[in-house]
Amino acid sequence: MTKLIIELTINGKKKKVETTPSTRLLDLIRDDLHLTGTKEGCGKGECGACTVIMNGELVASCLVLAPQADGAVITTIEGVGDDKGLDPVQEAFIESGAIQCGFCTPGMILAAKKMLEENLHPTEEEIKRGISGNLCRCTGYQKIFDAIRLAADRLSSRDGGRGEEDA
Amino acid sequence: MKKMPKEYVGKNIFKVDAYDKVTGKAIYADDIYFDDMLYIKIKRATYPHAYLRRIDISKAQKLPGVVRIITAADIPWVKNFGLIIKDQPVLVGVGQKMRYMGDALAIVIAESKEIASKAVKLIEVEVEELEIISDPLRAMEKDAPLIHQDGNILATHYLEKGDIKKGFAQADVVVENEYRTSFLDQVPLQVEAGVGVFDPETEIIKLWVATQWLHDTQADIAQSLSLPKEKIRIIQPVIGGAFGKREDISVHIHLALAAMITKKPVKLTYTREESMITQSKRHAFIVRAKTGATKEGYLTAWQVEVIGDTGAYASSGPAVVHKGMYHCTGPYNVDNVKGVAYTVYTNNTYAGAMRGFGATQMAFAYESQMDILAHKLGIDPVQFRLQNAYSIGSSTPNGQVLTHSVGVKETIKGAVDLAGWEEWKEGRL
Amino acid sequence: MEESFGDLKGCQKTYQKTALSQYFAPQKIEEALEILSKYGEEIKIIAGGTDLLVQYYDRLYEINNWLDLKNIIELKKIRISKNQMEIGATVTHSQLENSEDIKKYFPILSQAAADIGSPQIRNRGTVGGNIVNASPAGDLLPPLMAYDAQFKLLSVQKEELIPAEEFFVGPKQTIIKPDQLLTQVILPLPYEKTYDSWIKIGKRRALAIATITLALVVKMAEDNKTIKEARACLGSVAPTPIQIKEIRERMIGKNFNQLDFNQLGQMVEDKISPIDDIRGTREYRKDVAKEIMINALEEVYSSWWRSYK
Numbered sequence: 070m071t072k073l074i075i076e077l078t079i080n081g082k083k084k085k086v087e088t089t090p091s092t093r094l095l096d097l098i099r100d101d102l103h104l105t106g107t108k109e110g111c112g113k114g115e116c117g118a119c120t121v122i123m124n125g126e127l128v129a130s131c132l133v134l135a136p137q138a139d140g141a142v143i144t145t146i147e148g149v150g151d152d153k154g155l156d157p158v159q160e161a162f163i164e165s166g167a168i169q170c171g172f173c174t175p176g177m178i179l180a181a182k183k184m185l186e187e188n189l190h191p192t193e194e195e196i197k198r199g200i201s202g203n204l205c206r207c208t209g210y211q212k213i214f215d216a217i218r219l220a221a222d223r224l225s226s227r228d229g230g231r232g233e234e235d236a
Numbered sequence: 237m238k239k240m241p242k243e244y245v246g247k248n249i250f251k252v253d254a255y256d257k258v259t260g261k262a263i264y265a266d267d268i269y270f271d272d273m274l275y276i277k278i279k280r281a282t283y284p285h286a287y288l289r290r291i292d293i294s295k296a297q298k299l300p301g302v303v304r305i306i307t308a309a310d311i312p313w314v315k316n317f318g319l320i321i322k323d324q325p326v327l328v329g330v331g332q333k334m335r336y337m338g339d340a341l342a343i344v345i346a347e348s349k350e351i352a353s354k355a356v357k358l359i360e361v362e363v364e365e366l367e368i369i370s371d372p373l374r375a376m377e378k379d380a381p382l383i384h385q386d387g388n389i390l391a392t393h394y395l396e397k398g399d400i401k402k403g404f405a406q407a408d409v410v411v412e413n414e415y416r417t418s419f420l421d422q423v424p425l426q427v428e429a430g431v432g433v434f435d436p437e438t439e440i441i442k443l444w445v446a447t448q449w450l451h452d453t454q455a456d457i458a459q460s461l462s463l464p465k466e467k468i469r470i471i472q473p474v475i476g477g478a479f480g481k482r483e484d485i486s487v488h489i490h491l492a493l494a495a496m497i498t499k500k501p502v503k504l505t506y507t508r509e510e511s512m513i514t515q516s517k518r519h520a521f522i523v524r525a526k527t528g529a530t531k532e533g534y535l536t537a538w539q540v541e542v543i544g545d546t547g548a549y550a551s552s553g554p555a556v557v558h559k560g561m562y563h564c565t566g567p568y569n570v571d572n573v574k575g576v577a578y579t580v581y582t583n584n585t586y587a588g589a590m591r592g593f594g595a596t597q598m599a600f601a602y603e604s605q606m607d608i609l610a611h612k613l614g615i616d617p618v619q620f621r622l623q624n625a626y627s628i629g630s631s632t633p634n635g636q637v638l639t640h641s642v643g644v645k646e647t648i649k650g651a652v653d654l655a656g657w658e659e660w661k662e663g664r665l
Numbered sequence: 666m667e668e669s670f671g672d673l674k675g676c677q678k679t680y681q682k683t684a685l686s687q688y689f690a691p692q693k694i695e696e697a698l699e700i701l702s703k704y705g706e707e708i709k710i711i712a713g714g715t716d717l718l719v720q721y722y723d724r725l726y727e728i729n730n731w732l733d734l735k736n737i738i739e740l741k742k743i744r745i746s747k748n749q750m751e752i753g754a755t756v757t758h759s760q761l762e763n764s765e766d767i768k769k770y771f772p773i774l775s776q777a778a779a780d781i782g783s784p785q786i787r788n789r790g791t792v793g794g795n796i797v798n799a800s801p802a803g804d805l806l807p808p809l810m811a812y813d814a815q816f817k818l819l820s821v822q823k824e825e826l827i828p829a830e831e832f833f834v835g836p837k838q839t840i841i842k843p844d845q846l847l848t849q850v851i852l853p854l855p856y857e858k859t860y861d862s863w864i865k866i867g868k869r870r871a872l873a874i875a876t877i878t879l880a881l882v883v884k885m886a887e888d889n890k891t892i893k894e895a896r897a898c899l900g901s902v903a904p905t906p907i908q909i910k911e912i913r914e915r916m917i918g919k920n921f922n923q924l925d926f927n928q929l930g931q932m933v934e935d936k937i938s939p940i941d942d943i944r945g946t947r948e949y950r951k952d953v954a955k956e957i958m959i960n961a962l963e964e965v966y967s968s969w970w971r972s973y974k
Contacts, residue, residue, distance in 0.1 A: 071687070073688060090686055090728070090731050091725035092725075093718065100269075105264075106260015106261065107260070108264070108426070109427070110427070110476075110508070112508060113719045114718075114719060114782070115872055117785060126789075127784045127788055128785050128788055128789055129715075131718065132713075132715050132718045132719070132786075133718075137711070137714065137733055137735055146260035149259075155258065155259070159258040163250050163251070163254040163255065164250070166251070168251055168257045168258065169477075170425065170426070171474060171476070172425040173425050175260045180784065180785075183784075201783050202871065204425060205425070206422075353723055353724070354726065507723055
């Protein structure tokens with residue numbers, strides 16, 4: 070089997086990983102780096118459970134070959150939030166009850182985060198479109214919309230969502 | 237410390253595992269890794285209804301990285317499993333029958349997923365093809381080949397309340413129709429997955445598997461492997477949805493066998509396609525309904541024949557199909573009811589539990605009957621439903637008297653308001 | 666690590682060489698062409714991977730040699746040159762959706778790109794991939810055909826420009842040869858009095874493979890009254906995306922008020938011969954084809970009317 074070495078920056082850390090051409094980025098993230106917050110739900114780009122942010126764009130890591138990510142900068146769910154605490158999107162998901170089985174949650178949060186980075190005042194239609202690549206089979210979409218709106222409100226307020234509750 | 241209810245009632249409580257789930261720290265079965273862990277793939281049936289005549293694993297076994305391939309010949313002591321009826325083989329052996337595309341023929345254990353996948357494709361199988369029965373009506377015919385030896389009709393249930401003849405005699409209008417629903421996959425977002433470890437000292441098999449019925453599953457695995465229950469320990473990791481699909485055994489017994497035989501940690505994760513082909517579905521129903529009502533719009537009689545396609549194995553089928561029949565009148569009062577429900581084997585993927593457990597399919601039939609009747613009677617369909625709907629004191633087709641919590645009228649009114657039905661009727665919407 | 670391919674100096678990434686398989690990610694088109702001329706059918710070209718990784722799910726190991734286009738910057742560009750738009754083969758659906766130039770000159774190409782898959786798919790999938798994958802349901806194909814696109818195919822030996830209508834020969838089949846690389850899509854810049862409409866019918870709005878699609882492009886003459894050119898192209902109704910030529914013949918030279926939209930819809934219904942498949946029946950597709958043609962004509966007509974007033 071052909072082995073090749075790729076370098077990528079994942080959640081702010083530079084990594085050198087040995088892989089093969091037939092390894093998917095998803096497998097590399099899970100099996101080699103053990104960042105298991107990235108999930109496989111379908112393996113065919115339909116469900117969004119494997120969503121990561123690669124070079125600033127939302128991608129389905131099941132549809133990216135590991136060597137295609139050579140040199141890439143990648144954020145997985147483990148890279149959201151920091152030592153100081155959770156990201157406002159994560160907090161909003163908890164507070165809005167936007168989590169059921171949790172399998173879609175990492176991908177859903179990354180999709181929501183990416184959407185809010187580009188648009189702090191999304192309409193309902195824009196929220197739907199922003200997470201249209203992420204399925205929630207527990208059908209908890211309403212709470213997920215609530216969470217995204219809550220995160221948007223907080224992020225667009227001055228303190229960036231780290232301060233007081235908007236009552 | 238005893239918590240007072242006041243702390244919770246009327247307040248928002250965050251899910252206990254919410255933090256783990258938003259940070260990706262929650263561990264699901266496929267997230268578990270051990271050093272030296274081996275990977276399993278299953279060789280599945282090659283034809284939906286056939287005798288296995290030969291299975292040749294020699295080429296697959298020679299592939300570097302393949303650790304072990306288990307076929308039925310290696311495990312003659314293993315028994316069938318199943319939720320209600322033990323009709324499902326762990327592995328189909330030579331001379332035995334495969335009954336649907338999800339039947340397992342061999343357990344391939346290898347050093348990587350990729351090698352296991354390649355090895356599965358190198359297994360050669362010869363079968364004697366039999367007629368594929370994909371339609372329950374064909375399965376019920378006298379000359380249809382038997383999928384299981386005791387007949388294709390797995391269970392027949394009857395229902396009788398009041399006097400059906402009298403009921404139809406009282407009716408001014410009678411409608412009779414046939415309804416069909418399709419199979420449906422529950423599609424929990426997480427596919428079937430598990431990790432197994434065998435401890436040679438205690439001889440305990442530990443399984444981390446997403447499962448809905450922990451103790452039933454433990455008992456079923458134990459009887460299948462002829463082990464005492466305490467030798468099977470199921471550890472429930474976080475589950476990525478279930479919706480009924482995880483009531484049945486999936487990866488469990490294959491994992492246990494592979495762990496016992498290799499003495500190494502093993503992992504088995506289905507592909508989504510494999511999950512769809514192999515694991516339970518919502519039953520496809522054929523419902524023949526005959527319903528009578530007076531010209532004033534009161535239901536007098538309801539007769540049904542329900543045929544539930546339970547696929548190749550029983551799973552929860554007998555319970556689902558006859559429960560469906562009990563819901564034949566929906567939430568409406570009918571004094572005279574008669575029904576028969578057949579749970580029928582076919583060579584389709586087996587059907588089992590899914591949200592609603594038979595009641596959902598019936599709703600399509602009874603609500604359609606209600607609309608058709610309302611139309612024939614010239615009564616507003618909302619009014620027709622309201623005047624027939626259950627209230628406290630109503631009795632269901634199987635004779636249960638409802639003594640509390642009957643909210644159907646409020647529900648109908650609420651739904652009608654939200655839908656803007658009145659405005660729509662008046663052409664304002 | 667060794668040099669992966671002896672005489673190709675430019676490959677930015679070189680990987681350990683084994684007899685088994687190779688992974689190339691060159692920076693220049695010429696290098697890619699040389700690799701293709703050497704490997705031909707023995708190599709898979711990958712751009713976004715959104716079709717390829719689905720087709721090869723659980724059997725990626727069957728592909729021995731890979732040619733990854735990701736480092737070829739030239740292929741990622743959208744630019745206007747003289748009277749034409751040049752779209753690089755690895756321009757993503759997201760780029761098409763958001764490009765101001767595409768929105769201005771080829772609005773329904775942008776709309777069709779926006780209707781593909783999901784954000785995750787649009788960020789990776791490419792126009793070139795959509796073309797060479799040649800699915801009868803490929804969303805970009807009817808608009809490209811309706812805008813009279815040409816595809817630039819390069820090999821070590823030669824350069825070819827193939828009109829979209831000659832490129833597709835069957836489901837997933839095109840005239841491209843193993844040593845050729847699709848490098849650019851070339852679209853003539855439209856004359857300003859052009860009106861267009863894009864309609865996609867699918868099971869849902871995201872991640873739906875089209876049940877039927879229609880791209881209608883109508884160009885008016887200098888007087889903005891007479892139709893000078895009209896192209897109605899459909900997807901998912903034939904083995905390849907197709908143009909209904911009879912529509913063109915019927916519409917050219919006419920004014921809008923001389924056209925019977927219902928009749929034109931009927932003409933589309935009559936001229937197509939779709940199949941039954943999991944996304945829809947032949948009967949459904951024929952019915953819907955008529956309706957969406959009428960809708961598209963109405964849309965084109967009303968945008969023309971707004972500009973005419």
